[in-house]
Amino acid sequence: MIIRDCMKSNVxxxxxxxxxxxxxxxFVKRRVGxxxxxxxxxxxxGVIRIGDLLTLELPDFVHLVxxxxxxxxxxxVETTRPDRQLLLQPVTTLMKPIQAIEETSGLLxxxxxxxxxxxxxxxxxxxxxxxVGIVSRVDIGxxxxxxxxxxxxx
Amino acid sequence: MNLAAILAAIxxxxxxxxxxxxxxxxxxxxxxxxxxxxxxxRILGFYSESDAVAAIDFNTLGLLLGMMILxxxxxxxxxxxxxxxxxxRMSKGKPVRLLILLGxxxxxxxxxxxxxxxxxxxxPVTILISEILGINPAPLLMAEAxxxxxxxxxxxxxxxxxxxxxxxxGLSFLDxxxxxxxxxxxxxxxxxxxxxxxxxxxxxxxPKKIKAVLQxxxxxxxxxxxxxxRVLIVLGAAILFFFIExxxxxSPAFVALSAAALALVWVRPDVxxxxxxxxxxxxxxxxxxFVMVGxxxxxxxxxxxxxxxxxxxxxxxxxxxxLIIWIVAGxxxxxxxxxxxxAMIPVILGLGADGIPTAPLWWALAFGAGFGGNGTIIGSTAxxxxxxxxxxxxxxxxxxxxxxxxxxxxxxxxxxxxxLYILAYPLYLR
Numbered sequence: 001m002i003i004r005d006c007m008k009s010n011v012x013x014x015x016x017x018x019x020x021x022x023x024x025x026x027f028v029k030r031r032v033g034x035x036x037x038x039x040x041x042x043x044x045x046g047v048i049r050i051g052d053l054l055t056l057e058l059p060d061f062v063h064l065v066x067x068x069x070x071x072x073x074x075x076x077v078e079t080t081r082p083d084r085q086l087l088l089q090p091v092t093t094l095m096k097p098i099q100a101i102e103e104t105s106g107l108l109x110x111x112x113x114x115x116x117x118x119x120x121x122x123x124x125x126x127x128x129x130x131x132v133g134i135v136s137r138v139d140i141g142x143x144x145x146x147x148x149x150x151x152x153x154x
Numbered sequence: 155m156n157l158a159a160i161l162a163a164i165x166x167x168x169x170x171x172x173x174x175x176x177x178x179x180x181x182x183x184x185x186x187x188x189x190x191x192x193x194x195x196r197i198l199g200f201y202s203e204s205d206a207v208a209a210i211d212f213n214t215l216g217l218l219l220g221m222m223i224l225x226x227x228x229x230x231x232x233x234x235x236x237x238x239x240x241x242x243r244m245s246k247g248k249p250v251r252l253l254i255l256l257g258x259x260x261x262x263x264x265x266x267x268x269x270x271x272x273x274x275x276x277x278p279v280t281i282l283i284s285e286i287l288g289i290n291p292a293p294l295l296m297a298e299a300x301x302x303x304x305x306x307x308x309x310x311x312x313x314x315x316x317x318x319x320x321x322x323x324g325l326s327f328l329d330x331x332x333x334x335x336x337x338x339x340x341x342x343x344x345x346x347x348x349x350x351x352x353x354x355x356x357x358x359x360x361p362k363k364i365k366a367v368l369q370x371x372x373x374x375x376x377x378x379x380x381x382x383x384r385v386l387i388v389l390g391a392a393i394l395f396f397f398i399e400x401x402x403x404x405s406p407a408f409v410a411l412s413a414a415a416l417a418l419v420w421v422r423p424d425v426x427x428x429x430x431x432x433x434x435x436x437x438x439x440x441x442x443x444f445v446m447v448g449x450x451x452x453x454x455x456x457x458x459x460x461x462x463x464x465x466x467x468x469x470x471x472x473x474x475x476x477l478i479i480w481i482v483a484g485x486x487x488x489x490x491x492x493x494x495x496x497a498m499i500p501v502i503l504g505l506g507a508d509g510i511p512t513a514p515l516w517w518a519l520a521f522g523a524g525f526g527g528n529g530t531i532i533g534s535t536a537x538x539x540x541x542x543x544x545x546x547x548x549x550x551x552x553x554x555x556x557x558x559x560x561x562x563x564x565x566x567x568x569x570x571x572x573x574l575y576i577l578a579y580p581l582y583l584r
Contacts, residue, residue: 070375
């Protein structure tokens with residue numbers, strides 16, 4: 001089995017002109033964790049993850065404190081919304097470089113890439129670099145585990 | 155001045171300039187400068203390798219190392235966070251009270267422990283509390299850096315320039331408590347009141363979520379109470395011995411290293427991890443500077459400076475001390491105060507050898523080196539730490555903000571110290 005066999009081929013992507021606020025609406029509506037950002041020709045130029053948007057809500061200071069056990073109520077942090085002005089910026093300001101996998105890759109090779117780079121979703125490209133699908137840890141995991149019972153039946 | 159003195163002065167001044175412009179890491183500059191100085195000394199025959207080793211003040215290095223080991227043991231216990239969370243809770247969410255409590259806690263801790271470590275550990279909790287309250291953390295962070303740097307001048311172990319001065323001038327822990335602490339106390343209060351005034355607008359904001367701060371639980375921040383308890387007991391004993399160190403005829407370095415050894419035996423930590431937390435680069439930097447300044451002295455360059463000062467010493471001695479406060483403070487605001495202090499020490503020793511009363515000058519040097527750092531965002535390591543951490547918040551501390559709010563504090567503390575210095579001059583003469 002290769003990645004092409006377990007990927008989702010209906011990829012939700014957004015044009016690079018999308019604002020952060022519009023991207024947030026897409027995340028809400030489609031319930032996805034990652035959105036590839038594409039240029040006019042449909043070529044992927046980067047990705048935006050739901051976590052990238054959440055950093056606007058929960059700033060970096062959480063990483064500064066080793067241990068948060070003593071905080072029982074996040075107080076104003078829970079109710080502070082990001083600046084409207086910031087949300088109207090194009091999504092490209094928060095975009096990260098794309099890390100894609102070829103559709104012909106083996107399952108465990110793709111999974112190892114995810115573990116190494118701490119990713120949960122990988123955009124899938126064909127030989128020409130065109131975006132053809134997206135694969136998550138759950139997709140790969142389920143595909144690998146399905147082989148176990150397949151063997152037992154034999 | 156002869157050739158040796160001119161070349162040695164060039165090596166030292168170029169090193170200072172490189173440290174100032176941050177083109178190179180200060181420890182790298184120090185090591186390279188020290189080696190060049192010894193090389194020059196060997197070629198021109200004014201400074202041998204054994205002279206270089208003898209120039210290193212192992213008293214200061216031992217004291218630094220001992221205190222660093224104690225901090226390294228205390229750091230992972232959550233003790234610093236415990237104090238910050240406690241201050242947050244006691245403030246009941248009132249910004250002014252939070253400023254006073256956090257400033258006081260940071261100062262008290264950094265009077266005995268390394269203030270960079272203190273600020274590194276307390277500042278993140280400060281940001282967290284500010285975010286929970288929905289207030290601007292910048293005034294609190296700047297107060298922590300400025301007040302801890304100011305308060306550190308009160309004790310022998312409070313900041314590195316004091317350790318250097320204490321060792322060179324033979325001043326004991328008790329001397330610092332008697333001669334420096336009263337001046338520091340007044341200057342500290344001046345700094346606090348001025349910060350309160352300069353940040354009056356930010357501090358007038360009514361926090362949105364006071365209840366959340368009341369739910370903070372300090373004891374949950376203390377991860378390892380057993381180790382914290384042991385290290386604090388040892389630290390307390392060390393402070394006790396610092397007070398009577400001159401009666402027992404032992405050096406502060408010996409007290410600090412004994413305390414470190416005792417704490418290591420009692421806690422038995424993972425040695426690799428504990429020693430990994432020690433700032434070896436600081437120790438190497440100090441040793442390198444000692445070697446460099448030792449060469450500067452041997453070359454005769456400092457004698458030239460001493461002659462120059464002696465000519466200018468027609469002014470009143472008390473005024474001369476005030477001049478030292480301001481010159482050293484001005485230099486410390488823009489460049490590391492450690493090289494300034496290490497270079498000033500032989501100058502003052504030289505003046506003393508020529509019969510000028512130097513006892514008051516040591517205090518002038520300590521006040522200048524300690525308070526000068528408050529003036530700019532790069533004036534002290536603690537300033538750099540809080541500014542860097544604040545970049546992760548909604549209101550980053552900029553160099554411009556520091557010039558507007560920190561520089562007045564530096565000027566006010568130096569003015570307060572100058573005034574008290576003149577008033578107490580007869581006492582300083584002993």
